[in-house]
Amino acid sequence: MAGQPNDRAYAPPARCEMCVARYRALCSTLSGEQLDRLANMGRRRTVPANQYIFRDGDEALYFASILSGVVKLIKTTADGEQHIIGLMYAQDFLGHTFGKSHRFSAAAATEVELCTFPRAPFVRLLDDYPPMERWLFEFTVRELDHCRDWTLTLGRxxxxxxxxxxxxxxxxxxxxxxxxxxxxxxxxxxxxxxxxxxxxxxxxxxxxxxxxxxxxxxxxxxxxxxxxxxxxxxxxxxxxxxxxxxxxxxxxxxxxxxxxx
Amino acid sequence: MAGQPNDRAYAPPARCEMCVARYRALCSTLSGEQLDRLANMGRRRTVPANQYIFRDGDEALYFASILSGVVKLIKTTADGEQHIIGLMYAQDFLGHTFGKSHRFSAAAATEVELCTFPRAPFVRLLDDYPPMERWLFEFTVRELDHCRDWTLTLGRxxxxxxxxxxxxxxxxxxxxxxxxxxxxxxxxxxxxxxxxxxxxxxxxxxxxxxxxxxxxxxxxxxxxxxxxxxxxxxxxxxxxxxxxxxxxxxxxxxxxxxxxx
DNA sequence: CGAGTTCTTGACTCGCCTCAATTTGAGTGG
DNA sequence: CCACTCAAATTGAGGCGAGTCAAGAACTCG
Missing domain, CATH: 1.10.10.10 (Winged helix-like DNA-binding domain superfamily/Winged helix DNA-binding domain)
Structure with a gap:
C-alpha cells in the first residue's frame, strides 16, 4: 500500500477456497460471481515486522484483509508522540474509511500477510453487493464498541x-x-x-x-x-x-x- | 423507549417536509415510498432533561433520530461509577447496534425531542434500502473516528x-x-x-x-x-x-x- | 563475544485525587 | 422581596500514584 521499495513482490491470490480467511473474513459474505470479482482484484502481500503498511494522511488507495500476523494502528500527535489506538489480527479489515485519506497509520507488529484490494473496484463491489457492505458495517460497529470500552480503561x-x-x-x-x-x-x-x-x-x-x-x-x-x-x-x-x-x-x-x- | 410513566404522550409525526431533520439526518437519504415507510413508523417523543432514554443492557426495541436537545451516552462501571462516552446532538442517530441489547445508557442532558422507530420495521427498511444503511454506516465511521481521537485526549x-x-x-x-x-x-x-x-x-x-x-x-x-x-x-x-x-x-x-x- | 536495543529497578518530583470548608445560585414559601 | 434550603461549584491543604531521570541488567543479533 505505501509501496516502499523493500516491500515483498506481489503475487496472484491463492485460490480463495484454500484461504484461511475464506469463512471468517469479509469474503465469507461472498460466493460465485461476487467472490470471483473480489478474488480477481485481490493481491497477496507480505509485510515484514515493523514496516508501515500505510501512514496517517496517505491517500487511501487500497483496502486489505489480514490473513496472518498483527497490525498496530497508530496516531501521531502534533508533538511527535505515538499513540497506539488498536491492534488488528487475522480476519480483520484495514481501511474502512469513506474519506480519501487515512486517519491513522498502520504498521506490522509481526510479519503480516495481507490480501489487498484497490479502492475503486472494491468500492464498486460494495455498492453492487449489500451483504458485503453489511459485513463491514457490523465490523465497524464492533470496533466502535471496543473503542468506547477502551475509553473507560484510559479514563478511569x-x-x-x-x-x-x-x-x-x-x-x-x-x-x-x-x-x-x-x-x-x-x-x-x-x-x-x-x-x-x-x-x-x-x-x-x-x-x-x-x-x-x-x-x-x-x-x-x-x-x-x-x-x-x-x-x-x-x-x-x-x-x-x-x-x-x-x-x-x-x-x-x-x-x-x-x-x- | 424506556417507557417511564412520566414520558410525554406519543404524537403522529409532523409532516417530514417541515421537520428540522429532513435534510441532514438519516431521512435525508430517503424520498417517495421509502420516506413514507419511515414516516409511518416514526413517532415523535419529547424527553425532559435528566431522564433516561434507554439503559445499558435494555433490549433495543427502538431507534431514534434526535430532532433537538443534547443526549449523554453513559457507561456504568461494575463499581457503580459513571463514565460519559459521548454527546449526541440534533440530526444524530441513537441505537446503531446489531445486537439485541444496548451497550450503554442514553439520557437527556437537556430537554430532547426524538423521532423514534420500532426495531423490526426499521431493520426491514434498512435491508430493503441500501442508501439508508450507507448513511448509518458513514455515521458510525465518523463516531469511530471521534472515539479514537478521544482516546488520545484521555491517554495523553x-x-x-x-x-x-x-x-x-x-x-x-x-x-x-x-x-x-x-x-x-x-x-x-x-x-x-x-x-x-x-x-x-x-x-x-x-x-x-x-x-x-x-x-x-x-x-x-x-x-x-x-x-x-x-x-x-x-x-x-x-x-x-x-x-x-x-x-x-x-x-x-x-x-x-x-x-x- | 561485543554492540545496541530493550527491559528493569531505584530515587525523586509533580500533577491530580481526596477530604473538607465555604461560596454561589436556583427554587420555594413566608 | 427576602429568608430558607439544597444542589452545584469553588477553593484550600495534604497525600499518593504515575512521571522523570538515571543507572544497570537482560536480551538480540551481528
Missing part, C-alpha cells in the same frame, strides 16, 4: 488495571486467532508489542508498564518465559484485576466475587 | 488540555447545530453538563475540572456569564491549548504556530 483505571486490561485483550484475541484448542481459561502467547508500545497503547510510560508487568508476575497472574512470551494461567483472575471492564464476562465476574486476593 | 493530555478539548468539541458542535450565523471563530453556548458530568466525561474529578475551567477563564480563553453559560472569544486559541488534538484544523494549527502564549 489505575496503571495496574490498565496493563491487566491490555494483556487480557491480547490473551483473548490470541486464543481466538490461534489454531490449536487450549485448556479452558488458559492462554499463552507472544506479545506483539514492546514495553514502550504497550505504554503508548495505555497512556503510560514504559517504566510504569514494566513495573506493573512485574507486579502481575509477582502476584502469579501471569508468567513470563521471556520478556515477550506470556502465559496467563487463569484468564478469569486476570479479568478480575482488569475489573470494571465492561467486557467482563460472567466467568470473570464470578471470580471477582470469590474470596481470594 | 493534562487536565488543563482535556478540559479545553471538551469545551472545544462542545463549542464547535454548538456552532454547527445552532441556528443563527455567529461571528467567525466565536462561540457562545449553554453547557449541557454539570462540572461533575464534565469530570465523568474527562476521567477527572469535579474539583479538577472546576480548577481548570477557572484557569481557562483567568487566561482569557473563555468567559462565563454564569457557571453554565460559556463564551469562547477565539476558538482557535482554545484549540491551541487543547493542542495535539488530531481534529485540529488548519486554522487551529496556524494559531498554534503564532507567537502568543
Amino acid at each position: 483505571k489505575s496503571s495496574y488495571e490498565r496493563v491487566a486490561s491490555l494483556l487480557l485483550i491480547i490473551a483473548r484475541r490470541a486464543r481466538y486467532t490461534g489454531n490449536g484448542p487450549l485448556p479452558r481459561n488458559y492462554a499463552q502467547f507472544e506479545l506483539p508489542l514492546t514495553r514502550s508500545e504497550l505504554a503508548d497503547y495505555l497512556g503510560l510510560t514504559l517504566e510504569t508498564v514494566s513495573r506493573m508487568v512485574g507486579k502481575l508476575k509477582r502476584k502469579g497472574l501471569i508468567e513470563l518465559r521471556s520478556t515477550r512470551e506470556v502465559i496467563v494461567p487463569d484468564i478469569g483472575l486476570l479479568a478480575a484485576v482488569a475489573s470494571m471492564d465492561g467486557s467482563l464476562d460472567a466467568e470473570g465476574r464470578q471470580k471477582l466475587l470469590e474470596p481470594h486476593e | 493530555k493534562s487536565s488543563y488540555e482535556r478540559v479545553a478539548s471538551l469545551l472545544l468539541i462542545i463549542a464547535r458542535r454548538a456552532r454547527y447545530t445552532g441556528n443563527g450565523p455567529l461571528p467567525r471563530n466565536y462561540a457562545q453556548f449553554e453547557l449541557p453538563l454539570t462540572r461533575s458530568e464534565l469530570a465523568d466525561y474527562l476521567g477527572l474529578t469535579l474539583e479538577t475540572v472546576s480548577r481548570m475551567v477557572g484557569k481557562l477563564k483567568r487566561k482569557g480563553l473563555i468567559e462565563l456569564r454564569s457557571t453554565r453559560e460559556v463564551i469562547v472569544p477565539d476558538i482557535g486559541l482554545l484549540a491551541a491549548v487543547a493542542s495535539m488534538d488530531g481534529s485540529l484544523d488548519a486554522e487551529g494549527r496556524q494559531k498554534l504556530l503564532e507567537p502568543h502564549e
Whole structure:
C-alpha cells in the first residue's frame, strides 16, 4: 500500500477456497460471481515486522484483509508522540474509511500477510453487493464498541488495571486467532508489542508498564518465559484485576466475587 | 423507549417536509415510498432533561433520530461509577447496534425531542434500502473516528488540555447545530453538563475540572456569564491549548504556530 | 563475544485525587 | 422581596500514584 521499495513482490491470490480467511473474513459474505470479482482484484502481500503498511494522511488507495500476523494502528500527535489506538489480527479489515485519506497509520507488529484490494473496484463491489457492505458495517460497529470500552480503561483505571486490561485483550484475541484448542481459561502467547508500545497503547510510560508487568508476575497472574512470551494461567483472575471492564464476562465476574486476593 | 410513566404522550409525526431533520439526518437519504415507510413508523417523543432514554443492557426495541436537545451516552462501571462516552446532538442517530441489547445508557442532558422507530420495521427498511444503511454506516465511521481521537485526549493530555478539548468539541458542535450565523471563530453556548458530568466525561474529578475551567477563564480563553453559560472569544486559541488534538484544523494549527502564549 | 536495543529497578518530583470548608445560585414559601 | 434550603461549584491543604531521570541488567543479533 505505501509501496516502499523493500516491500515483498506481489503475487496472484491463492485460490480463495484454500484461504484461511475464506469463512471468517469479509469474503465469507461472498460466493460465485461476487467472490470471483473480489478474488480477481485481490493481491497477496507480505509485510515484514515493523514496516508501515500505510501512514496517517496517505491517500487511501487500497483496502486489505489480514490473513496472518498483527497490525498496530497508530496516531501521531502534533508533538511527535505515538499513540497506539488498536491492534488488528487475522480476519480483520484495514481501511474502512469513506474519506480519501487515512486517519491513522498502520504498521506490522509481526510479519503480516495481507490480501489487498484497490479502492475503486472494491468500492464498486460494495455498492453492487449489500451483504458485503453489511459485513463491514457490523465490523465497524464492533470496533466502535471496543473503542468506547477502551475509553473507560484510559479514563478511569489505575496503571495496574490498565496493563491487566491490555494483556487480557491480547490473551483473548490470541486464543481466538490461534489454531490449536487450549485448556479452558488458559492462554499463552507472544506479545506483539514492546514495553514502550504497550505504554503508548495505555497512556503510560514504559517504566510504569514494566513495573506493573512485574507486579502481575509477582502476584502469579501471569508468567513470563521471556520478556515477550506470556502465559496467563487463569484468564478469569486476570479479568478480575482488569475489573470494571465492561467486557467482563460472567466467568470473570464470578471470580471477582470469590474470596481470594 | 424506556417507557417511564412520566414520558410525554406519543404524537403522529409532523409532516417530514417541515421537520428540522429532513435534510441532514438519516431521512435525508430517503424520498417517495421509502420516506413514507419511515414516516409511518416514526413517532415523535419529547424527553425532559435528566431522564433516561434507554439503559445499558435494555433490549433495543427502538431507534431514534434526535430532532433537538443534547443526549449523554453513559457507561456504568461494575463499581457503580459513571463514565460519559459521548454527546449526541440534533440530526444524530441513537441505537446503531446489531445486537439485541444496548451497550450503554442514553439520557437527556437537556430537554430532547426524538423521532423514534420500532426495531423490526426499521431493520426491514434498512435491508430493503441500501442508501439508508450507507448513511448509518458513514455515521458510525465518523463516531469511530471521534472515539479514537478521544482516546488520545484521555491517554495523553493534562487536565488543563482535556478540559479545553471538551469545551472545544462542545463549542464547535454548538456552532454547527445552532441556528443563527455567529461571528467567525466565536462561540457562545449553554453547557449541557454539570462540572461533575464534565469530570465523568474527562476521567477527572469535579474539583479538577472546576480548577481548570477557572484557569481557562483567568487566561482569557473563555468567559462565563454564569457557571453554565460559556463564551469562547477565539476558538482557535482554545484549540491551541487543547493542542495535539488530531481534529485540529488548519486554522487551529496556524494559531498554534503564532507567537502568543 | 561485543554492540545496541530493550527491559528493569531505584530515587525523586509533580500533577491530580481526596477530604473538607465555604461560596454561589436556583427554587420555594413566608 | 427576602429568608430558607439544597444542589452545584469553588477553593484550600495534604497525600499518593504515575512521571522523570538515571543507572544497570537482560536480551538480540551481528
